[in-house]
Amino acid sequence: MRKLPPLNALKSFEVAARHLSFTKAAEELFVTQAAVSHQVKALEDFLELKLFIRRNRSLLLTEEGQEYYLELRDIFEQLAQATDKLRLVSERGALTVSVPPSFAILWFVPRLSSFREEHPDMDIRIKAVDEISGSLTDDVDVAIYYGDGRWPGVKAYQLHEEYLWPVCSPLLLDKANIQEPIDLFKQTLLHDETRNAWKDWFQLVGLPQYKGDNGPVFSHSSLALQAAVHGQGIALANNVLVKSEIDSGHLVRIFPQALQRNKAFYLVCRDNQAEIGKIATFRQWLLGLVQKEEQEFNQ
Amino acid sequence: MRKLPPLNALKSFEVAARHLSFTKAAEELFVTQAAVSHQVKALEDFLELKLFIRRNRSLLLTEEGQEYYLELRDIFEQLAQATDKLRLVSERGALTVSVPPSFAILWFVPRLSSFREEHPDMDIRIKAVDEISGSLTDDVDVAIYYGDGRWPGVKAYQLHEEYLWPVCSPLLLDKANIQEPIDLFKQTLLHDETRNAWKDWFQLVGLPQYKGDNGPVFSHSSLALQAAVHGQGIALANNVLVKSEIDSGHLVRIFPQALQRNKAFYLVCRDNQAEIGKIATFRQWLLGLVQKEEQEFNQ
DNA sequence: TATTTATCATTACTTTAACTAATGTGACTT
DNA sequence: AAGTCACATTAGTTAAAGTAATGATAAATA
Incomplete structure (x- = not known):
């Protein structure tokens, strides 16, 4: 059918093009510099054109290489997103939540049993972290942040008046x-x-x-x-x-x-993941719970 | 950095999902059924979820599998396009043109030397084919069709009044x-x-x-x-x-x-490739030549 | 109901692709 | 001129992908 280029070679190329260095690419990929060199060469042989201009101390992309790299970057980005999403659409399997330690002990963990009752198929993995910045990392799906609600690239839902x-x-x-x-x-x-x-x-x-x-x-x-x-x-x-x-x-x-104090606890997730399966489920539970408790308090 | 799924396994999965059959996928990929089975299993292991429901005579996608397949299909499509384009942006290297034999002998080949003069870096590979339908195949970049100008999925430029x-x-x-x-x-x-x-x-x-x-x-x-x-x-x-x-x-x-006769020779290329490098160059030369000859004729 | 057939899974093994280690090359640095 | 940095190359190793043969299952057929 379609004649696709060697996919693993594409990965090496994308990383090498991003770093403009085979050596750095090799580090990122946990292989040797020679492996990257081989893979890039294989891709160039397949495409029958040069992707890089090798100068002695510097590596730069050819025009074609530059164009291809930009498209590949998007393609791999999409692939990563589609794959992330996949893990999160199913109700089964774990959702990892990063939570500040005090909030975890005093508020979050005591209320978790209610989540387990409502969603017995879905496990929650709690990761207590001190640093807010960068706590929504690869392995974390949603987080509780404490602050003013303004963080770039994420959706934040305030939990309480504090x-x-x-x-x-x-x-x-x-x-x-x-x-x-x-x-x-x-x-x-x-x-x-x-x-x-x-x-x-x-x-x-x-x-x-x-x-x-x-x-x-x-x-x-x-x-x-x-x-x-x-x-x-x-x-x-x-x-x-x-x-x-x-x-x-x-x-x-x-x-x-x-x-x-103009600060509060917020439920935070990546901008583009707010509406996917597990994350939406978790948000609905958490915000619902907060609302319910506030209503009880006001009665 | 990003943790991408095994790429070759994705390819097997995409094909298997398209055919809803490991056996047919194996045929398309020129491997055995067992190879596809292994690859899909590896992917499922990586994702920690089932992509297919294996019934004894029929194979169907799980909900997650379906969703993933649709995204992967687009991703591979983009990859194929980006790669095709790459071959065609550079002025160097060959452009393959499929031409009906009579048109090739009597009109096209005699005029080719003018193209070589204007574009010495770009080689033209001529493939004489009798059948119009399906002659714009993998290895062919542009074609000359004879007909009424209406073909789906392609851009067609009429050459002459006939x-x-x-x-x-x-x-x-x-x-x-x-x-x-x-x-x-x-x-x-x-x-x-x-x-x-x-x-x-x-x-x-x-x-x-x-x-x-x-x-x-x-x-x-x-x-x-x-x-x-x-x-x-x-x-x-x-x-x-x-x-x-x-x-x-x-x-x-x-x-x-x-x-x-309401029929004529047309220059034809794939819809989405009309404006990329070599193809645009070739079209400009060909249509320009036709126009020049008609002007000379009318003088 | 037994038999055949189609399809995917599994196991043990082979082939191929990917990777490594060691060394080479060429240009910039000191 | 010697040293260094970064990619290339070669030969050999390791890991991934693929094969062949067989097994399992359920539908189709007789």
Whole structure:
């Protein structure tokens, strides 16, 4: 039927053309430079034309090579996308979600059983990651990001309205005689890595002179909350993350003032994958759950 | 970088999906059924899902397989096109032209030297073919078709206005005393395989009762003209094909009546290749030449 | 119901394609 | 002039693809 060029040679060519170097291409392909040289030569022999101009220290594409490369790049891109998509259209098999650790522990994992009930065929693989940037990598299908909702190349769906509340354990509240914000000056403040949060809160309640920088700093807000549960001080907690500890009575909210931060947790996926099978299923479940919980809260 | 599926396995899959049969796919790929089976299995293993549902006498695609197949088909189509194009963008290397034999001998080949002069880097490979249908095959880039200009999937450019003229050698005309069309009744008529041409011509000149079916039949009009040159009878000749023999005086036109047939020679190429390098170059030369010759004729 | 047939799967083996290691080549660098 | 960098080449190895033979299954046929 069709007489297609040697496909594996095309792959070598595409990579070599992208790097304009056989040596670098070989690294990317985990083969030797000689292998790339062979493959490119085989392709050139098949096509009966030169794709590269070999200068001694530099490699450049011929006109034909340049044109072919651009088309091949698109073709391989399409192939990669079609293949990605394939993995995601079926309801069976796993979906990998990257989640910030605190959100995972305090909110996401406790709610996962509801997903398993609704979608027993679909497994969720959770990957806790600290760095947002670049966490939507090859092996990750969707992610939870914390931020302002503006990230390039992705679709982001906000989950909750979020605030920061001062919280502490009921025991501490009993014995410490905390009536007004100014009473916190004598207390240990617990910090996570969101900088200046306490300072901003004191500003909010009309105490701008206090920096609120005493007390231990935890790498993750879940650790700060854990410390608060154990009566080690007052934490400034995200309403979403702290919800279950408040519901269970392990922590109490000690003032009505809530600090708004223009940041929230977002469900994030690649722009062009938003509507495909598993990803849409997962999004519907997650956004539905958030909505349901907010309705219950407002009743 | 990207983790692409095994490319050769994709090819086997695409063919198998097209035929819905491993056996037929194997035939197309010139391998055994087992080879296709292995390749498809390897692909399914890589993707971790089934592409086919194997029933005992029938093979069908799973939903995922169907979706993947449709995308792959497009991708391979694009690849084939990009590769074809590549061969044709460069001015170097050959362009293969399929030409009906008579047109080749009488018109095309004699004019080829002008092309070589204008485009010394570009070789023309001529393939004389009798059958128009399907002559624009894999190995042929452009073709000359004879017909009404309507063929699906191709671009067709008409070359000349065409008519049929009665012609014979000057010697025969001398000795045979031919004054009016009715005098041809006593002459040997030479036929090529365009059926009913003489009959139609007699109808044109008001002699519908004569079928004009005596005389030898030649498989190609060039042979009929060759017979006419040797004084063996009167031929009904295409004005384009006979031009050089008339110019040289080997044949003379014996009546002014010209039979119109709504058919002509066309330059034909694949729809989507009309504007690429060599093909456009060749078309410009050919159409330009035709136009120049017609201008000279009209002066 | 038994037999044949068509089609894909599987296994053990062979062939071919891809890759490697070592070395060569030519031009720029120092 | 010696060193280095990057691709080419050659000969030999490894891995992928393919084959041949056989097995399994279910539909078609007798």
